[in-house]
Amino acid sequence: xxxxxxxxxxxxxxxxxNVVNGKLTESSSGQTYHNTNPSTLQANPEVPLSAQEDVDAxxxxxxxxxxxxxxxxxxxxxxxxxxxxTALESQTENxxxxxxxxxxxxxxxxxIEVQSCIKWVREICELSLPDxxxxxxxxxxVVERYTPLGVAVGIVPWNFPLMLSFFKxxxxxxxxxxxxxxxxxxxxxxxxxxxxxxxxxxxxxxLQAISGDDRLGPxxxxxxxxxxxxxxxxxxxxxxxxxxxxxxxxxxxxxxxxNDPAIICADVxxxxxxxxxxxxxxxxxxxxxxxxxxxxVHESIYDAFLAAMVEFVEGSFKVGxxxxxxxxxxxxxxxxxFDRVTELLDHIKESEFKIATKDSVDTSQQGFFISPMILDNxxxxxxxxxxxxxxxxxxxxxxxxxxxxxQRANDTExxxxxxxxxxxxxxxxxxxxxxxxxxxxxxxxxxxxxxxxFGCHKSSGFGVxxxxxxxxxYCNIQSVYSRPS
Ligand code: NAD
Numbered sequence: 001x002x003x004x005x006x007x008x009x010x011x012x013x014x015x016x017x018n019v020v021n022g023k024l025t026e027s028s029s030g031q032t033y034h035n036t037n038p039s040t041l042q043a044n045p046e047v048p049l050s051a052q053e054d055v056d057a058x059x060x061x062x063x064x065x066x067x068x069x070x071x072x073x074x075x076x077x078x079x080x081x082x083x084x085x086t087a088l089e090s091q092t093e094n095x096x097x098x099x100x101x102x103x104x105x106x107x108x109x110x111x112i113e114v115q116s117c118i119k120w121v122r123e124i125c126e127l128s129l130p131d132x133x134x135x136x137x138x139x140x141x142v143v144e145r146y147t148p149l150g151v152a153v154g155i156v157p158w159n160f161p162l163m164l165s166f167f168k169x170x171x172x173x174x175x176x177x178x179x180x181x182x183x184x185x186x187x188x189x190x191x192x193x194x195x196x197x198x199x200x201x202x203x204x205x206x207l208q209a210i211s212g213d214d215r216l217g218p219x220x221x222x223x224x225x226x227x228x229x230x231x232x233x234x235x236x237x238x239x240x241x242x243x244x245x246x247x248x249x250x251x252x253x254x255x256x257x258x259n260d261p262a263i264i265c266a267d268v269x270x271x272x273x274x275x276x277x278x279x280x281x282x283x284x285x286x287x288x289x290x291x292x293x294x295x296x297v298h299e300s301i302y303d304a305f306l307a308a309m310v311e312f313v314e315g316s317f318k319v320g321x322x323x324x325x326x327x328x329x330x331x332x333x334x335x336x337x338f339d340r341v342t343e344l345l346d347h348i349k350e351s352e353f354k355i356a357t358k359d360s361v362d363t364s365q366q367g368f369f370i371s372p373m374i375l376d377n378x379x380x381x382x383x384x385x386x387x388x389x390x391x392x393x394x395x396x397x398x399x400x401x402x403x404x405x406x407q408r409a410n411d412t413e414x415x416x417x418x419x420x421x422x423x424x425x426x427x428x429x430x431x432x433x434x435x436x437x438x439x440x441x442x443x444x445x446x447x448x449x450x451x452x453x454f455g456c457h458k459s460s461g462f463g464v465x466x467x468x469x470x471x472x473x474y475c476n477i478q479s480v481y482s483r484p485s
Contacts (some may be wrong), residue, residue: 011091011193013098016047018054018211019195021061022204028053033213035186038104038331038338039321039367047188050212052219058208059225062151062178065205070148070176078125081170084201085121088114091197095190099162100322102189104330104367105284107322117166120466123450124170129471134479141482146475148176149251150227153220155241157233158184158333159287159390161191164232167255167454167465169194173207175474177228181209182220184233186334217241224248228474231255232289235413235459242462253463253473255456257388258289258416261409262445263399263431264305265422266298273421273443274308275316280445282317282372285329286392287337289460290417290439290446294385296405299398306376306396310356313372321367331368332391338368341391344383345373348393353378356396380408388414402427406434415457419445 017024025048026032032046048054069077088095092114099110132144154168165181172179183191188211195209210216217237221229221244228251231241238254245252262277281292297305320327332338348355354376375384375395384395399405409418418437422428428442438456441447448454453467463473 010094011196013094013189013193014045016045016189016192017196018048018050019192019199019207019209020054020058021208022199024196025054027051028057035102035334037101038333039323041366044101044189047192047211050210050216054210055216055219055223058180058210059151059223061205062180062208063225065203066150066178069178069203069206072176074174077174077176080201081121081125081173084198085118087197087200088121089118095162095193098189098193102187103158103161104322104333106327106330109284110322113160113163117162120166120450121170124174127451127468127471129175129468129475139483143480145478145480146175146472147478149474149476150177151180151225152177152228152230152474153180153182153226155182155217155220155229155231155233156184156191158186159284159289161187162194165191165194167232168230169207171465171470172230172474173202175471177474178206179208180220181207182216183209183211185211185213218244221245221250226250228252230465238462253465255289255454255461255465256459257414258460259293259388259412259414260290260417260419260437260445261294261296262292262419262421263405263409264295264297264301265420265424265427266300267423268301268421269423270301270305270308274305274312276444277421278309278313278317281394282313282329282392285332285370286394287333287390288446292394292419292445293388294409295394295396296399296409297396299400302396302398306356306374309396310374313374314357317372319369319371320365329372329392332370335368337390338370341370341389341393344387344389344391344393345370347383348375351382353382353384386412402431406431410436413459416460417441417445
């Protein structure tokens with residue numbers, strides 16, 4: 001394979017390889033596969049269909065690299081990550097366009113995703129994990145310090161393939177771990193290119209990526225040479241990973257599904273907040289773990305709020321090809337997810353829940369397009385309220401008593417995010433303090449920062465990404481006791 005190191009030159013987005021041991025490699029079986037652009041159903045390029053031997057090769061190279069990368073000074077690792085971010089920045093446009101082709105999201109949103117990755121590297125690099133001096137006397141010095149775990153694997157989903165990789169890569173590498181990225185089979189393209197770009201900055205084996213089908217995840221999580229698995233995806237898969245990793249005592253971080261409630265109080269300015277709530281409900285076609293998925297609106301403003309939401313969503317959110325100008329919502333990312341969402345739409349129609357918006361599936365275009373659907377007060381135990389639709393379907397639900405709406409908001413196996421919207425900050429804080437979720441927002445929803453812990457309650461997760469706690473998730477803590485001889 002040709003050398004990817006040479007220069008500041010732009011990466012080519014027409015050929016895709018695994019990145020193993022400092023080289024661009026094909027699958028050892030020689031097999032490839034491809035996905036389609038969900039807007040046009042045109043084929044994207046071939047990517048490696050990796051075999052178990054490719055996993056072995058990547059883990060072996062990672063184990064060799066782990067020793068010297070852990071010994072590389074923090075400042076040097078930080079500098080390499082910062083240079084990597086600068087290189088990614090210079091290639092924003094090509095990454096964004098590839099992201100549109102593999103995921104479907106509009107180019108405007110794809111650019112934001114790439115820019116967020118750059119921000120994440122830069123701001124994670126500003127964090128530090130200094131030794132904790134617990135005791136320093138003539139008799140004894142006691143220090144807690146953080147040591148890297150070794151070989152970390154990142155398993156990511158298809159909805160934000162780049163962003164969710166960058167929740168992991170900078171934290172793992174900065175703390176002295178080496179990292180193997182395993183993208184979703186549905187969105188391997190940008191992830192492989194991230195590791196290819198990394199070849200220009202990191203020694204062989206430090207940042208690798210391999211693509212493949214459903215067998216690849218279990219191969220990496222079962223591999224005895226892997227020390228840590230950082231996973232983002234569904235609860236069902238997360239449970240399997242936890243079980244697999246328990247056999248070899250691998251460290252695990254799990255960021256999983258959500259069914260975020262938003263509670264709208266009676267005193268809100270409807271016109272001011274409807275665009276914000278609608279945006280976080282339908283961005284990325286609702287394929288966002290922390291999208292608002294249940295909207296509880298106080299009964300005194302329910303009808304006006306529902307009317308304003310429908311008017312805003314139907315008037316402002318153009319659904320279309322990610323490359324078309326003014327598209328705000330792209331297609332569902334792949335056929336299997338499109339089938340899941342359309343099955344739920346059929347169930348909604350059969351169940352005769354009240355639908356406040358116009359028809360949802362757009363058959364006039366080739367791709368997997370579904371327009372936003374707003375449901376008018378379906379039952380609390382109905383599927384669109386209980387399940388995570390992961391599509392553009394939003395139930396509006398009426399509430400009257402504060403204690404009751406808090407109980408309903410918490411009545412879910414999920415605990416990713418939740419929000420309260422009110423002009424009365426005392427009331428908002430009182431409600432917020434009772435919500436069982438990793439992130440709680442007041443008069444906003446979905447804000448995240450690289451230097452702030454991102455964690456989950458209940459089945460939504462296990463452990464933390466981002467912030468200093470996210471760095472600690474890639475480390476062993478070691479307590480060193482020393483006495484004068
Ligand atoms: P998924 O669980 O099907 O797949 C996620 C990843 O796990 C993919 O890379 C997949 O190949 C891999 N995988 C599948 N089976 C595996 C196994 N047995 N062992 C190891 N790896 C395996 O999820 P998805 O459909 O790609 O993503 C959608 C889900 O992700 C939703 O539930 C969404 O809420 C969740 N999500 C959570 C967050 C978060 O930060 N909490 C962010 C984005 C998405």
